[in-house]
Amino acid sequence: MKHFKLPDLGEGLPEAEIVEWHVKVGDTVAVDQVLVSVETAKAIVEVPSPEAGTVAKLFGEPGDIIHTGEPLMAYEGEGDDSGTVVGELKKDDSETRTDTFIIGAAESSKRARANRSSVRTRSLPKAEPLRGTRRTMAKNMAASHAQVVPVSIFEDVDVGDWKSGTDITMRLVQGIAAACETSPVMNSWFDGESLSRRLKDEVHVGIAVDTPEGLFVPVLRDVNHRTMVDLRKGLKNLREAVATRKIPPAEMQGATITLSNFGTMTGQYANPIVSPPQVAIVGAGAIREKVVPYHGKPAVRRILPLSITFDHRAVTGGEASRFLGALIAALEAA
Amino acid sequence: MSASKSRDVTLVEAVNMALAWEMEHDESVVVLGEDIATNGGVFRATAGLKDRFGFKRVMDTPLAENLIAGTAIGMATQGLKPVAEFQFMGFIYSAMEQIVSHASRMRNRTRGRLHCPLVYRAPFGGGIHAPEHHSESTEALFAHIPGLRVVIPSSPQRAYGLLLAAIRNPDPVIFLEPKRIYRAVTQSVENNGDALPLDTCFTLREGSDLTLISWGASIMETLEAADLLAEQSVSCEVIDVGTISPLDRETLLCSVTKTGRAVIVHEACRNGGVSAEIAASIAEGAYLELKAPVIRVTGYDTVMPYYRNEQAYLPQVEDIVEAAKRVIAL
Numbered sequence: 049m050k051h052f053k054l055p056d057l058g059e060g061l062p063e064a065e066i067v068e069w070h071v072k073v074g075d076t077v078a079v080d081q082v083l084v085s086v087e088t089a090k091a092i093v094e095v096p097s098p099e100a101g102t103v104a105k106l107f108g109e110p111g112d113i114i115h116t117g118e119p120l121m122a123y124e125g126e127g128d129d130s131g132t133v134v135g136e137l138k139k140d141d142s143e144t145r146t147d148t149f150i151i152g153a154a155e156s157s158k159r160a161r162a163n164r165s166s167v168r169t170r171s172l173p174k175a176e177p178l179r180g181t182r183r184t185m186a187k188n189m190a191a192s193h194a195q196v197v198p199v200s201i202f203e204d205v206d207v208g209d210w211k212s213g214t215d216i217t218m219r220l221v222q223g224i225a226a227a228c229e230t231s232p233v234m235n236s237w238f239d240g241e242s243l244s245r246r247l248k249d250e251v252h253v254g255i256a257v258d259t260p261e262g263l264f265v266p267v268l269r270d271v272n273h274r275t276m277v278d279l280r281k282g283l284k285n286l287r288e289a290v291a292t293r294k295i296p297p298a299e300m301q302g303a304t305i306t307l308s309n310f311g312t313m314t315g316q317y318a319n320p321i322v323s324p325p326q327v328a329i330v331g332a333g334a335i336r337e338k339v340v341p342y343h344g345k346p347a348v349r350r351i352l353p354l355s356i357t358f359d360h361r362a363v364t365g366g367e368a369s370r371f372l373g374a375l376i377a378a379l380e381a382a
Numbered sequence: 383m384s385a386s387k388s389r390d391v392t393l394v395e396a397v398n399m400a401l402a403w404e405m406e407h408d409e410s411v412v413v414l415g416e417d418i419a420t421n422g423g424v425f426r427a428t429a430g431l432k433d434r435f436g437f438k439r440v441m442d443t444p445l446a447e448n449l450i451a452g453t454a455i456g457m458a459t460q461g462l463k464p465v466a467e468f469q470f471m472g473f474i475y476s477a478m479e480q481i482v483s484h485a486s487r488m489r490n491r492t493r494g495r496l497h498c499p500l501v502y503r504a505p506f507g508g509g510i511h512a513p514e515h516h517s518e519s520t521e522a523l524f525a526h527i528p529g530l531r532v533v534i535p536s537s538p539q540r541a542y543g544l545l546l547a548a549i550r551n552p553d554p555v556i557f558l559e560p561k562r563i564y565r566a567v568t569q570s571v572e573n574n575g576d577a578l579p580l581d582t583c584f585t586l587r588e589g590s591d592l593t594l595i596s597w598g599a600s601i602m603e604t605l606e607a608a609d610l611l612a613e614q615s616v617s618c619e620v621i622d623v624g625t626i627s628p629l630d631r632e633t634l635l636c637s638v639t640k641t642g643r644a645v646i647v648h649e650a651c652r653n654g655g656v657s658a659e660i661a662a663s664i665a666e667g668a669y670l671e672l673k674a675p676v677i678r679v680t681g682y683d684t685v686m687p688y689y690r691n692e693q694a695y696l697p698q699v700e701d702i703v704e705a706a707k708r709v710i711a712l
Contacts, residue, residue, distance in 0.1 A: 117511075135511050136510055138563070144570050149586045152630070157588075157639070
């Protein structure tokens with residue numbers, strides 16, 4: 049059976065009362081033939097047949113109330129058994145389609161996701177890998193930071209009695225050599241793995257040199273056994289070699305203690321980094337005039353600020369402090 | 383039985399086809415619900431099943447949703463795979479106690495000794511001129527419950543594949559059928575027992591300017607909007623979320639990373655809707671790729687109106703097109 053449901057008779061009226069049937073079961077009806085008269089709240093309405101067919105069943109007698117959407121009558125034949133009197137389902141009136149879809153993301157979307165820049169580097173310039181001396185510096189500094197237990201001491205040196213034209217680096221190198229005799233442990237190599245140390249007879253001073261390419265530390269060798277003239281010549285050669293970048297790698301190995309003379313630029317005090325296996329480094333700041341007590345009275349004197357950092361695994365505070373005292377004494381000599 | 387035959391089916395017929403396939407191939411599958419056996423279901427989803435598989439596997443229940451849900455849990459924990467029908471989603475709330483307090487947490491509560499391989503089917507959504515309680519879309523309630531999968535097919539093919547997967551899933555699945563499109567599309571579906579994944583979105587249309595995200599019946603309006611926008615040279619990617627819990631954020635993020643724009647469409651009211659979860663996920667995972675705010679096109683925060691006003695409530699094609707133009711203009 050195919051059901052014919054009471055259609056909306058207008059103005060959203062929810063129900064109608066059957067007044068009179070104009071057909072009976074078994075009748076053949078034509079399209080638009082009047083089937084039934086119903087009375088709504090507004091009027092008596094004649095309901096036409098939506099299709100041709102044979103009447104199979106009438107739902108309700110005159111006087112019965114039929115709600116909009118409820119079966120009113122049925123035709124013979126197979127109906128579209130939609131089953132429900134609740135609502136109306138939209139029916140497909142087009143031809144059959146095949147369903148095409150991608151399970152998950154489209155390849156173009158996956159590529160976009162894979163190629164997106166990460167949150168942190170977005171809008172920053174591409175990272176530039178470090179090379180050469182800068183790369184070496186990064187590695188050495190990290191290695192030092194990971195091993196060394198650094199302690200720094202600071203002190204001022206009155207260099208007011210120096211003659212004009214004194215080569216400051218030369219004086220510092222000589223002072224370090226003298227101080228190493230007072231505190232030999234400052235001129236040693238320490239092995240943190242085996243917890244052993246080697247005291248060094250010769251003092252090989254690594255001299256930190258700043259260049260556009262990075263930090264170079266050429267080694268001025270055996271400073272405690274060489275003549276002043278010889279040292280001057282050696283220092284001059286090293287500086288030239290660094291400036292022209294012609295220094296062989298061997299010339300930058302074997303330092304037993306390091307001097308960082310950053311006073312040639314700006315800065316007074318620092319915590320210079322000890323480079324293992326060395327145990328100490330001396331930092332020399334910029335000389336400046338200061339008002340200081342001098343023979344019991346204020347005086348303007350030239351002051352050299354000194355910083356020393358030592359590896360407290362290998363060196364005691366006392367040893368370092370005595371080293372500093374000896375270095376100052378050597379420097380203050382005119 | 384002629385297996386693996388291609389049939390032209392509507393979405394509701396695909397549901398019936400999937401149920402029949404799985405009952406044929408797995409004797410532990412049973413179906414139960416109000417008027418589903420002798421009558422064949424209010425929408426005919428279970429038509430013919432009782433004649434084919436007998437009243438022991440196709441059961442009419444009393445009009446008692448709490449009983450339907452609880453009975454299914456008992457069956458599921460003891461070795462059956464029940465597929466229980468709630469006649470309309472609007473009737474499901476008296477069963478919430480069973481669903482939320484028992485089905486969803488059975489595996490956890492018993493430390494894995496019992497599990498609950500059941501499916502709760504329910505037609506949902508408006509647009510069919512139905513009375514009160516027959517039209518709402520409250521899928522977000524279930525998406526919020528850990529331990530439940532919430533699956534919403536939007537085509538005959540996906541209804542078939544997802545329902546098979548839902549029945550085979552070892553934990554409870556809420557399977558919501560968009561009744562407005564139960565018969566709106568006919569597709570050729572291979573009746574071969576192939577399931578679709580229960581944790582993956584479906585990309586219905588590939589595009590580059592804008593991602594339209596939807597599920598359920600709104601997929602129809604969304605696809606239509608994509609067609610209209612294509613005529614105006616706006617290339618839309620259309621994603622059917624399919625399973626709203628667990629949410630396939632990866633697919634959504636891939637697409638939005640590509641397009642930089644997203645409009646989310648759903649029939650449910652806006653406040654606390656699943657679109658909010660999707661928008662938040664996009665903000666968390668693709669913020670720097672976004673070229674415009676994520677826009678939602680949804681129903682209103684009101685009770686679903688009676689049918690004379692339901693079209694005013696439901697997101698229309700022009701609403702989606704207008705929202706798309708707004709984000710494109712930004």
